[in-house]
Amino acid sequence: MELIDSIKDVRIATARTLATRSGRTAAGRCLIEGPGLIRQLVDAGAGLEYVLRSAGADDPALCAELTAAGVGVHAVRDGLLRKVTGGAKPVDWLAVAALPAESPVGDAYGDFAVVCEQVADPGNLGTIVRTARALGVRDIVLTDETTDLSSRRVLDAARGAVLGCRVRRFADPGGAVASLRESGFQIVVTSPRGTHLQSTAPLRGRKVALVVGNETEGVSEATLAAADLVVQIPMAGAVESLNVGVAAGISIYELRMKAILAMLTDRIRDTLGRNLTAAAHLVRQAFDAHLRQVGDLDSSQAVLLMVLACERSTPLEQLRRDVGVGSAELQELLAPLCDRGHVTQGQDHVAITREGERAIAALWAVQERVEDGLYAGFTPAERDQLQELLHRVQNNAARLASSPADRRGAADTP
Ligand SMILES: C[S@@+](CC[C@H](N)C(=O)[O-])C[C@H]1O[C@@H](n2cnc3c(N)ncnc32)[C@H](O)[C@@H]1O
Structure with missing residues (x-):
């Protein structure tokens, strides 16, 4: 293997110019010292141009790694590298590496x-x-x-x-x-x-x-x-x-x-679940505020009466599913409606009374008023689109809730 033993060798002379700041700035290169740092940089894919090593300081594994990365390794007479750095300590490994150019001031930054x-x-x-x-x-x-x-x-x-x-x-x-x-x-x-x-x-x-x-x-x-x-x-x-x-x-x-x-x-x-929950909460508050102006039903009881008005008499289990509550919660909602004579409750059915139908007739107007307010600023097309999108989200959610396996493949199909 060739042994560099002259300080005039071009690779040594080039490296010597990099001992000063002006030399580094002019060449856009710098010196990296020591086998540990050189190995770390070659592993990181840094732009090493060539490596000089003292003849007595072999490291076959590092040489093989550098050669595999396309970086030339040159053996140098012992003691010569100290003249390159001008330091007092002996130096056994030196690499010449490209310095990243200083970025133009106007270039994009990270955060x-x-x-x-x-x-x-x-x-x-x-x-x-x-x-x-x-x-x-x-x-x-x-x-x-x-x-x-x-x-x-x-x-x-x-x-x-x-x-x-x-x-x-x-x-x-x-x-x-x-x-x-x-x-x-x-x-x-x-x-x-x-x-x-x-x-x-x-x-x-x-x-x-x-x-x-x-x-x-x-x-x-x-x-x-x-x-x-x-x-x-x-x-x-x-x-x-x-x-x-x-x-x-x-x-x-x-x-x-x-x-x-x-x-x-x-x-x-900004997650969909959080936005829908917040929207549902606010819609309920708006509905409650308007209901308070016409009677003493709240929005959950009003929804329950509206469901019953469509079916007249409904099995308790179906009513629970339609309203989306548990059995105990359903009983809490029904109790005041029974007390006011709006509904009657049998063993497993609930039915709306004439009194309940009269109450609900007043509620439809409130419902329409609140819905008009909720859709304020929407075009008819946007209204239809929102309804369709919400139905699609509900269908997807129902699918996800019914079978965990669907979670992997659940995609919204229009
Ligand atoms: C050694 S301190 C400089 C001390 C100097 N006598 C002074 O009063 O700022 C160097 C730098 O470290 C940072 N620094 C040191 N201690 C700090 C502290 N407790 N809180 C925030 N920055 C600190 C500041 O950027 C400071 O300019």
């Missing part, structure tokens, strides 16, 4: 962005990126020209997660906040002295741009003033603040959970 305002420590930056990616956030916003996410220390701390991020860079925090707001984000700034406890902060909508600040200065006064919310993570004991990487992790997790819960609540509110 959550992390804004790093002058976060200076590479370890903290890497931790924030790593945690953000682990919690499903890809958008990282930088608010100056100097923060560098491609340095070895950031890449190490991020365990390579930088390569899967969408990074946007603004010249200053004001420009970042204005642009994010224009893209529909609410600006949530974190500060140990935030005016809202983060867990109870009144978020609106789902898009959150979370701003974390510099290790010493925190978030600037201008950004604090421009925020929609300034939130704090409560701290016990004599602690001035949390480490920014830790604070970012807690905030991303908690605010994302809040957004997910809000989304679930919206979904539950």
Whole structure:
């Protein structure tokens, strides 16, 4: 196998240019150090271009994995790789990887962005990126020209997660906040002295741009003033603040959970079952309100009388099914109607009386009035359509209720 032993070899020379930020920016590439991180990135399908390994540091399994992924592995004279990185520690494995281009400022974002305002420590930056990616956030916003996410220390701390991020860079925090707001984000700034406890902060909508600040200065006064919310993570004991990487992790997790819960609540509110139940409840209330104006029957008793008016005399069991109640509930509904002489009850039949028929005659007018009100604003065609759709839902529901096996294949057939 070929052994690279000259610092002038083009692969070594290319790698050397990536030791500086300007070299990385010009080439759009970075260096990944160590077999663990290289293996992790090749597993994740990251764009590794080639790998350099010291001759004395063989790892046949990793070499096979890299070769299978189409990544060339080149053996290098021991000690040469340290000259590439310029560090004091010996280096045995180095990969050259493509850096994701910084996204154009106007590109579409996801629902959550992390804004790093002058976060200076590479370890903290890497931790924030790593945690953000682990919690499903890809958008990282930088608010100056100097923060560098491609340095070895950031890449190490991020365990390579930088390569899967969408990074946007603004010249200053004001420009970042204005642009994010224009893209529909609410600006949530974190500060140990935030005016809202983060867990109870009144978020609106789902898009959150979370701003974390510099290790010493925190978030600037201008950004604090421009925020929609300034939130704090409560701290016990004599602690001035949390480490920014830790604070970012807690905030991303908690605010994302809040957004997910809000989304679930919206979904539950909009399920068909919930909408039909709410509609039935409101219709009943409307009917009751109008019935109270003409007598002392409530809507359940009125429906029961209407069913009886059609059949005159009905078996108790059928009446129970028609009205959709249990036996005990049916008896509760019948008792006041019997007392008022509207119905008579035999052993297993119920019949409507002349008094009941007179009461029902007055109720039809109420029924029509309420129905007209319920259909207010509907065209005749829409009225028919709604009735047809409701019948179809009822048929589907009856089918689902009667046989669990139907649940798998139940489809509405018009
Ligand atoms: C080390 S702190 C900065 C401390 C700085 N002296 C200050 O008062 O803001 C770095 C960043 O971590 C975040 N942070 C730290 N502790 C926090 C807390 N308890 N609540 C919310 N954010 C916090 C903020 O984004 C802060 O700007």
